[in-house]
Amino acid sequence: MAHTAKTFCRNCSALCPMEVTVDNGRLTGAIADGSVSPYGPYMCIKGQSSIDFHNGAEERLLHSLKRDSEGQHREIGNAQALDEIAAQLTALIERYGPRSVALYHGTGAYRSVLGAQLEKSFLSAIGTPNLFSTMTIDQSAKWVTSGRMGFMASGKPAFVDVDLAVIVGNNPVVSHQTYPFGPGESGAPGRAFAAAKKRGTRIIVIDPRRHETARYADLLIQPLPGNDAAIFAAIAHILLRDERYNKRFCDRFATQLDALREAVAPFTPELAAARADVDVAQIEQAAQWIGEANMPFIGSGSGPSMSAHSNLNDHMIEVVNALAGGYRRAGDPVRNPGTLNPRTPVETVIAAGRSWETGVKCRTVDIGKLYGEFPTALLPQEITAPGPDRIRALIVFGGNPVMGLGDPERAVAAFGELDLLIALDPRMNETAELAHYVIATSQPFERHDISAPGDSLYPSAFAQYAPPVIEKPAGVIDDWAFFWELAARMNRPLQLKYWTYGLDFDQIEDSMPLDMRTRPDPEAMIRFLCKNSRVPFDDLRASPSGVRPLLAPQSVLPARADNGARLQLCPPDVAGELAQVLEEAPERGFRYQLTCRRILEAMNSAYRDNRRTRDKYPVNWAYMNPEDMDAQAINDGDRIEISSDAGRISALARAESALRRGVISMSHMFGGLQASPDPLQRGGSYTGRLTSLQQHLEPINFMPRFSGIPVNVSIATGD
Ligand SMILES: Nc1nc2c(c(=O)[nH]1)N[C@H]1C(S)=C(S)[C@@H](COP(=O)(O)OP(=O)(O)OC[C@H]3O[C@@H](n4cnc5c(=O)[nH]c(N)nc54)[C@H](O)[C@@H]3O)O[C@H]1N2
Ligand SMILES: Nc1nc2c(c(=O)[nH]1)N[C@H]1C(S)=C(S)[C@@H](COP(=O)(O)OP(=O)(O)OC[C@H]3O[C@@H](n4cnc5c(=O)[nH]c(N)nc54)[C@H](O)[C@@H]3O)O[C@H]1N2
Ligand code: SF4
Ligand SMILES: [Mo]
Numbered sequence: 001m002a003h004t005a006k007t008f009c010r011n012c013s014a015l016c017p018m019e020v021t022v023d024n025g026r027l028t029g030a031i032a033d034g035s036v037s038p039y040g041p042y043m044c045i046k047g048q049s050s051i052d053f054h055n056g057a058e059e060r061l062l063h064s065l066k067r068d069s070e071g072q073h074r075e076i077g078n079a080q081a082l083d084e085i086a087a088q089l090t091a092l093i094e095r096y097g098p099r100s101v102a103l104y105h106g107t108g109a110y111r112s113v114l115g116a117q118l119e120k121s122f123l124s125a126i127g128t129p130n131l132f133s134t135m136t137i138d139q140s141a142k143w144v145t146s147g148r149m150g151f152m153a154s155g156k157p158a159f160v161d162v163d164l165a166v167i168v169g170n171n172p173v174v175s176h177q178t179y180p181f182g183p184g185e186s187g188a189p190g191r192a193f194a195a196a197k198k199r200g201t202r203i204i205v206i207d208p209r210r211h212e213t214a215r216y217a218d219l220l221i222q223p224l225p226g227n228d229a230a231i232f233a234a235i236a237h238i239l240l241r242d243e244r245y246n247k248r249f250c251d252r253f254a255t256q257l258d259a260l261r262e263a264v265a266p267f268t269p270e271l272a273a274a275r276a277d278v279d280v281a282q283i284e285q286a287a288q289w290i291g292e293a294n295m296p297f298i299g300s301g302s303g304p305s306m307s308a309h310s311n312l313n314d315h316m317i318e319v320v321n322a323l324a325g326g327y328r329r330a331g332d333p334v335r336n337p338g339t340l341n342p343r344t345p346v347e348t349v350i351a352a353g354r355s356w357e358t359g360v361k362c363r364t365v366d367i368g369k370l371y372g373e374f375p376t377a378l379l380p381q382e383i384t385a386p387g388p389d390r391i392r393a394l395i396v397f398g399g400n401p402v403m404g405l406g407d408p409e410r411a412v413a414a415f416g417e418l419d420l421l422i423a424l425d426p427r428m429n430e431t432a433e434l435a436h437y438v439i440a441t442s443q444p445f446e447r448h449d450i451s452a453p454g455d456s457l458y459p460s461a462f463a464q465y466a467p468p469v470i471e472k473p474a475g476v477i478d479d480w481a482f483f484w485e486l487a488a489r490m491n492r493p494l495q496l497k498y499w500t501y502g503l504d505f506d507q508i509e510d511s512m513p514l515d516m517r518t519r520p521d522p523e524a525m526i527r528f529l530c531k532n533s534r535v536p537f538d539d540l541r542a543s544p545s546g547v548r549p550l551l552a553p554q555s556v557l558p559a560r561a562d563n564g565a566r567l568q569l570c571p572p573d574v575a576g577e578l579a580q581v582l583e584e585a586p587e588r589g590f591r592y593q594l595t596c597r598r599i600l601e602a603m604n605s606a607y608r609d610n611r612r613t614r615d616k617y618p619v620n621w622a623y624m625n626p627e628d629m630d631a632q633a634i635n636d637g638d639r640i641e642i643s644s645d646a647g648r649i650s651a652l653a654r655a656e657s658a659l660r661r662g663v664i665s666m667s668h669m670f671g672g673l674q675a676s677p678d679p680l681q682r683g684g685s686y687t688g689r690l691t692s693l694q695q696h697l698e699p700i701n702f703m704p705r706f707s708g709i710p711v712n713v714s715i716a717t718g719d
Helices: 045-054 078-096 113-126 141-149 189-199 212-216 228-241 247-253 257-264 269-276 280-292 302-306 310-323 376-384 401-405 408-416 430-434 479-489 522-529 537-542 572-583 611-616 626-631
Strands: 002-008 017-023 026-032 064-067 073-076 101-105 131-133 164-168 202-206 219-221 296-300 393-397 420-424 437-439 592-595 622-624 639-643 648-655 663-665 709-715
Touching (some): 026 045, 045 611, 073 078, 078 437, 078 479, 101 113, 101 376, 141 302, 141 310, 202 212, 202 280, 219 280, 228 269, 228 310, 257 572, 296 302, 310 572, 376 408, 622 626
Parallel strands (some): 164 296, 202 219, 592 663
Antiparallel strands (some): 017 026, 064 073, 064 437, 639 648, 639 709
């Protein structure tokens, strides 16, 4: 008998509420559940694909695997695998110390709530500082900015309160990535943009590509990539030149305005326009609108964070947001004050912490932690550089780092030197292929979750509890249970805490010590996470579509006293980086720059092999401007060679007039690790091959260059 059940999707941070149909122990369908959702009914194609995946598409793993001495993966029971892993980790820690163990937290781990919390407890229990995540190969430029500038504890305005949205290198209509990095709403993003247009919100998009979100733009600037620092330095220049910045805000909350004035003086709009190859008038226009706005939100996505001068790009974008006073002020509405984790925003500056300058450092570079993590681009050398405390065991939780890192020669070789590589994943991805153990984990619909990852991101207060709607296959294990079982075997007691970014796990006092003899009840753990919730757990359990608590209007509180902290608009290292940009000559000998791009159908490497994706993307097309194609006599569908100074790939060209000239736009993590002249045969082209993990790394977070990569293109010859 078929029945329906309420749950929510866990593929991305929109966490769309959905209603699934269960028939004879199988999921047969899913529709959006808009009954309580803060976005109304909404679901994207990946919501459907997660049903296919659950039913075995993409060769979902139904049991765990162990690699034998011939390199073949063979089925192994979870209890046996856990016994062996626990024994090996214990021996490594005894012999080499806790630093020999590391963990990589991938995109699949963020929305596996109990797993992610027990992961933190596990690392703390064994005492290793070696936590890496996708964030340092993504947008940790934002973390660097808050570490160098400080940030406003009042937070940024909700989209409904914004009168100007500036969207830089971010395509939320496809990626659903918005708050707190950029303006918008993650669920039903198109609807939110359409409503904003109706309200009269001005929208500026700065992106080499006229992308899906750009259809809502009032002003579209299509720069050459890697020039956001120059563009925003020029906008700061104009705002200061014309005295159009928010003087009241800056006098009260910012400092180093004189240093900033001096540093951006040479960044005339003409200089930025020439560098970015755009009209000066467009930069002047953007600055004028920013100067006129009452409540602007200037934010960015992965584009500027992945291109040259990543940290500086982000810093200058934030500088302009600060000059415009783009933060909530005392008395401003707080549309979502948090449900599970209630917050009361205060109008005060949190001082620049520069966490990477103190505390525990990497082995191979004198750099400390950024939001509790080491830079992922350093992971290969932290494994390979000789020394007693080198990383010898790596747990990959919901990730595909050998593909995500790029530079396969270096990354794959380093992973090959590990004594123990464990992949915790429901897919046999490229990293799992290299792993000694692949632990097959359950699917979201089979486990207990709570909407903690969306708690501060929803446009209004909302929470949802998702118990399993279907039983998990016998051979798979919940992510959290993997950590608990391992810790139990290693005699390391775990504690459940409500950890969120910015907190030090060890310093969180409120905890639920776990019984290490009997597997904890996941519902009891979720109940603990709801301890401070505005909606009691029992009410959440009784309302499977979620709850929107009725709250009295909340507003930002004034600070009780001035804590003395100010936003550091132009610290000396930032001024130095700006001076460097000024002197820099364009990278010679390259005709194009390759930029990043996400597709609706896939989530990085996940769902790339779903049939809904493959219908449209037998390969990740190399999109080019048609005039560029004509100039090189390249036709639609032609096989081309793309080469950077780090490597080369073959790809299939596709015309896209929405793309400006001089840019090639491609999605990442297609094509597999093996180089191949035939993209069709490999299901695409692996763009990571064009990135180096030794050259072009940023200071502080060691962000590699994944966008704005200088490349040349030629028509492929032979096979
Ligand atoms: N459907 C789907 N959703 C996803 C993902 C997915 O794979 N698929 N991935 C998730 C992840 S891990 C992340 S990090 C987020 C990312 O979310 P977004 O950042 O919104 O992702 P992209 O679509 O890559 O958008 C980046 C944009 O930056 C532009 N760009 C490239 N270089 C530059 C530059 O130098 N300057 C400027 N101004 N623009 C530039 C590109 O043209 C592109 O439009 O999305 C998340 N959501
Ligand atoms: N060249 C280039 N490189 C890039 C990028 C780029 O734009 N260009 N983008 C970068 C960015 S922004 C990111 S975030 C990284 C992505 O890097 P990764 O996170 O390392 O890669 P994903 O492909 O997202 O891997 C997610 C894995 O999690 C698994 N998974 C999904 N749900 C669950 C779950 O509930 N539990 C468990 N255990 N596993 C689960 C999926 O099956 C998948 O294998 O790549 C980075 N690398
Ligand atoms: S936008 Fe798509 S992938 Fe993201 S939560 Fe909603 S249905 Fe899932
Ligand atoms: Mo990402």
